[in-house]
Amino acid sequence: MSETIFGKILSGAIPCHKVYEDERVFAFLDINPLSAGHTLIVPKEPARTLDALSDESAAALGRALPRICRAVIEVTGVKEYNVLENNGAGAHQAVDHVHFHIIPKPSPGEGLGVGWPARALDHKAGAELAAKLRATLG
Ligand code: AMP
Numbered sequence: 010m011s012e013t014i015f016g017k018i019l020s021g022a023i024p025c026h027k028v029y030e031d032e033r034v035f036a037f038l039d040i041n042p043l044s045a046g047h048t049l050i051v052p053k054e055p056a057r058t059l060d061a062l063s064d065e066s067a068a069a070l071g072r073a074l075p076r077i078c079r080a081v082i083e084v085t086g087v088k089e090y091n092v093l094e095n096n097g098a099g100a101h102q103a104v105d106h107v108h109f110h111i112i113p114k115p116s117p118g119e120g121l122g123v124g125w126p127a128r129a130l131d132h133k134a135g136a137e138l139a140a141k142l143r144a145t146l147g
Pocket of ligand 1: 014025038039040041042049094095101102103104105
């Protein structure tokens with residue numbers, strides 16, 4: 010995997026506004042924030058997408074994320090927020106290194122705008138799909 014911009018941030022080759030660091034996780038402010046406090050949380054492990062991440066890094070991210078959310082809420086004073094994680098260019102991933110966005114939602118016009126083209130679940134197809142997923146997960 011070639012080094013991404015986040016790899017360069019992790020190695021210190023390019024600067025960032027650091028927010029948090031532990032053995033496996035690093036967090037910094039997004040350079041083009043959707044709202045004040047927009048923060049990125051990355052594993053130090055250079056996985057491209059979430060499904061490629063080790064259990065150890067996943068656990069460390071899971072532990073750090075709510076803590077960083079609490080800090081963002083406390084510092085911005087904004088209680089509502091979105092957590093976003095994109096996987097693949099078609100799903101709006103621009104940087105090929107796993108990252109979670111914490112995006113405060115201070116007002117309807119700031120923060121993340123979400124398209125949600127939902128349709129009612131077909132329960133017969135849904136039952137088959139859920140069974141396949143259970144079998145795959147073991
Ligand atoms: P995504 O579309 O989920 O891959 O989001 C990538 C994010 O990385 C965008 O919100 C960018 O603004 C952000 N970004 C890109 N380069 C940098 C950088 N050097 N420092 C901080 N954030 C960055």
